Amino acid sequence: MDIMTETLPIAIQVSDALVAEIENIASVSNKLEAQLNFHTMTANWYSDEANILMINFYLISISELKNVTTHVGSVDLESLADDVLLHSKNSLLDCHVAITPAESVLIxxxxxxxxxxxAKKLTKVLNLIADRQKFVHI
Structure with missing residues (x-):
């Protein structure tokens, strides 16, 4: 039996630092990845199959966010919020989302x-992306 693994348009990767710091964040992120892909699909984000927007979410700590600008280069980065940086290459978006110290304490x-x-934080970011792409909000 051949199992086909297709890459989903939205992927969530959690930094090792956050996995060590926040219990269950990896499993919560896996479930959230499935939910967000489903919500964007039902909102018809992927109607143009030749031009599907791929979004990689990188959940990181606030200190790691500061390092993103050095690695990617601040010229190519766009700040969507104090804790969200976006790097776009054609139909691929790398979205670095930091968990702030206040959020860490609360969690x-x-x-x-x-x-x-x-879910709320990433949905908010997806809706900012939806505005730019002229997509329906989820």
Whole structure:
């Protein structure tokens, strides 16, 4: 039996630092990745199959966010918020989303908030991207 693995348009990668710091963030991110792909699909983001926007979310700590500008080069980066940097290459968007110290404390104190909080934060970023691409909000 041949199993076909197709890359989904939205991928979420969590930095090792956050995996070590925030319990369950990897499994929560995996579930969220599936949800966000489903929501963008039902919002008809992928109707033009020849031109599908691929979005890589990189969940990182705020200190790692400062390093992104040095690696990618600040010229190519666009700041969508204090904790969100966007790097676009054609139909590929690399979106670096930092968990701020205040967010870390909140999640540490109330771990049950992690899933809903990440979902809201990434949905907000996707809707900013939707505005730029003239897509329907999710």
């Amino acid at each position: 540490e104190q109330q771990p049950k908030l992690l899933s809903g909080y990440l």
